[in-house]
Amino acid sequence: MTRLTRDDIISSAGRRFATYGYHGTSMRDLGDDLGILGSSIYAHVGGKQELLIAVVDRGAAFFAESAQLAKRDGSGALDTLQRLIAGHIDVVLDHRSEARTYLAEVPFLDDADRRSILDARDAYEDVFVGVIEEGIDGGSIGAHNDARLSAIYVLSILNAIDRWYDESGRLTREELATDMYTFVCTGLCRGPR
Amino acid sequence: MTRLTRDDIISSAGRRFATYGYHGTSMRDLGDDLGILGSSIYAHVGGKQELLIAVVDRGAAFFAESAQLAKRDGSGALDTLQRLIAGHIDVVLDHRSEARTYLAEVPFLDDADRRSILDARDAYEDVFVGVIEEGIDGGSIGAHNDARLSAIYVLSILNAIDRWYDESGRLTREELATDMYTFVCTGLCRGPR
DNA sequence: CCTACCGATCGGTAGG
DNA sequence: CCTACCGATCGGTAGG
Numbered sequence: 001m002t003r004l005t006r007d008d009i010i011s012s013a014g015r016r017f018a019t020y021g022y023h024g025t026s027m028r029d030l031g032d033d034l035g036i037l038g039s040s041i042y043a044h045v046g047g048k049q050e051l052l053i054a055v056v057d058r059g060a061a062f063f064a065e066s067a068q069l070a071k072r073d074g075s076g077a078l079d080t081l082q083r084l085i086a087g088h089i090d091v092v093l094d095h096r097s098e099a100r101t102y103l104a105e106v107p108f109l110d111d112a113d114r115r116s117i118l119d120a121r122d123a124y125e126d127v128f129v130g131v132i133e134e135g136i137d138g139g140s141i142g143a144h145n146d147a148r149l150s151a152i153y154v155l156s157i158l159n160a161i162d163r164w165y166d167e168s169g170r171l172t173r174e175e176l177a178t179d180m181y182t183f184v185c186t187g188l189c190r191g192p193r
Numbered sequence: 194m195t196r197l198t199r200d201d202i203i204s205s206a207g208r209r210f211a212t213y214g215y216h217g218t219s220m221r222d223l224g225d226d227l228g229i230l231g232s233s234i235y236a237h238v239g240g241k242q243e244l245l246i247a248v249v250d251r252g253a254a255f256f257a258e259s260a261q262l263a264k265r266d267g268s269g270a271l272d273t274l275q276r277l278i279a280g281h282i283d284v285v286l287d288h289r290s291e292a293r294t295y296l297a298e299v300p301f302l303d304d305a306d307r308r309s310i311l312d313a314r315d316a317y318e319d320v321f322v323g324v325i326e327e328g329i330d331g332g333s334i335g336a337h338n339d340a341r342l343s344a345i346y347v348l349s350i351l352n353a354i355d356r357w358y359d360e361s362g363r364l365t366r367e368e369l370a371t372d373m374y375t376f377v378c379t380g381l382c383r384g385p386r
Numbered sequence: 387c388c389t390a391c392c393g394a395t396c397g398g399t400a401g402g
Numbered sequence: 403c404c405t406a407c408c409g410a411t412c413g414g415t416a417g418g
Contacts, residue, residue: 003403023216024301027397039398040403048397078382104297108217132381142383146372149364152357153350153376160349171342179339183346187380188325189271190335196387220413232414233387241413 004034006044014055014097022052022101022108052105053113059102060120062091067127077135078185081154084128085184086177088158093173096162103159125151154184197227199237207248207290215245215294215301245298246306252295253313255284260320270328271378274347277321278377279370281351286366289355296352318344347377 012033016025027048028038045051066087074080092099106117128151135141157180165176205226209218220241221231238244259280267273285292299310321344328334350373358369 019300021214021216021301023214026395028395036403037405038396039405039407042398043403107212108214135381140383141381142379145376145381149369149372150376150381152353153373156350156353157346159353160345164345176342179342180346183338183343183380185380185382186335187376187378188328188334188338188343189378190333192385219411221411229387230389231412232389232391235414236387 004036004044009034009041009044010051010054010058011097013051014058014101017052017055017105018097018100022048022105049110052101052109055098055101056106056109056113056117059095059098060117062095062098063088063102063124064120066091067124071127071131074131076140077131077138078140080131081128081135081184082177082181084131085154085158085181086174088155089161089173089177089180092158092162093165093167100162125155128154157184197229197237202227202234202237203244203247203251204290206244207251207294210245210248210298211290211293215241215298242303245294245302248291248294249299249302249306249310252288252291253310255288255291256281256295256317257313259284260317264320264324267324269333270324270331271333273324274321274328274377275370275374277324278347278351278374279367281348282354282366282370282373285351285355286358286360293355318348321347350377 009030013025013030016029016033020029025048026038027041030041030051031038034041041051045054067084070080070083070087074083102117106114106121109117129147132141132145132147132150136143136145136147161176165171167173171179202223206218206223209222209226213222218241219231220234223234223244224231227234234244238247260277263273263276263280267276295310299307299314302310322340325334325338325340325343329336329338329340354369358364360366364372
């Protein structure tokens with residue numbers, strides 16, 4: 001039994017917040033998870049809000065990193081979009097607690113922190129919008145699409161994935177990424193466009 | 194100032210739950226909204242959980258009703274899908290509090306109630322799956338689509354709408370329904386299928 | 387629907 | 403990281 005680090009506590013808090021929500025979690029709950037008293041957490045961290053900020057910041061960083069990688073490695077709009085989709089799925093499934101807390105508990109941040117996270121979210125969304133606009137300009141994406149709305153649709157699908165995807169089910173993560181990209185690119189309907 | 198009804202209290206509770214979450218709402222908060230004491234709510238309602246159940250049940254009923262209408266009035270799979278989409282948007286925007294609470298606070302229901310709501314959700318999802326399968330059988334929807342996954346994608350987009358749509362913005366609800374249906378049907382990419 | 391409470395739990399602190 | 407607390411707030415009740 002070695003001593004806990006600040007990172008241990010943030011990870012553990014993320015798990016609780018993701019499952020029970022920020023307001024559904026007490027400092028004593030967090031202590032129980034860690035095998036210490038709730039009050040002992042204050043030796044590592046300033047307070048409950050600080051824990052929420054730390055978890056949400058981690059989530060934001062994972063998404064931002066994923067977007068940078070997709071932009072760097074993508075060749076062409078559709079390839080970059082495909083990488084953005086696969087990267088988002090990886091973040092959501094590899095960092096479920098942070099991603100879920102990032103997606104659901106932001107309203108409970110203090111004003112200043114909430115605003116800065118919403119800005120980060122907008123910047124991430126803008127990457128999707130930019131890639132779709134690029135596709136429209138280059139001819140690979142239909143000009144009838146509204147880039148902003150399309151980005152929101154794609155992100156809505158991506159953000160919901162952790163609520164239903166079962167890692168131990170028959171659908172692999174890669175199959176999901178491919179199926180979802182095909183849906184987004186091609187749509188459901190048959191016949192010529 | 195006439196006396197409050199049970200329905201008034203459920204509506205008010207829905208607004209609080211939708212904004213601050215179940216665990217972020219106290220009985221005293223609810224009382225403040227209603228202009229009475231928190232303890233006075235117990236004259237109308239058994240407890241906080243009962244309020245959550247009532248709000249969530251209302252949400253479930255709105256969605257179920259919408260699905261029945263779409264199935265009844267739709268002519269063909271694609272028309273029914275279009276009606277399902279427009280109906281879902283109407284529920285989410287006309288009954289924001291109930292819809293949001295239904296979508297977000299179900300994990301905080303007691304076991305039995307949660308299970309029955311999850312069953313209702315599955316039944317609603319199955320309507321979407323059924324319509325997509327019908328479209329595949331009839332040839333209007335491409336056979337390469339996985340009906341279950343496609344239904345989840347469509348519902349993910351629909352369920353996220355209340356988090357970004359601004360009723361007083363430039364996009365009307367009808368435009369949104371049309372744009373979203375086009376996205377779902379046609380996809381983003383240009384070129385033959 | 388209010389008065390007057392109840393025991394339990396909350397986030398957090400002083401001092402070690 | 404624990405001991406020993408603090409005042410505030412929680413969901414809820416008895417009696418009117």
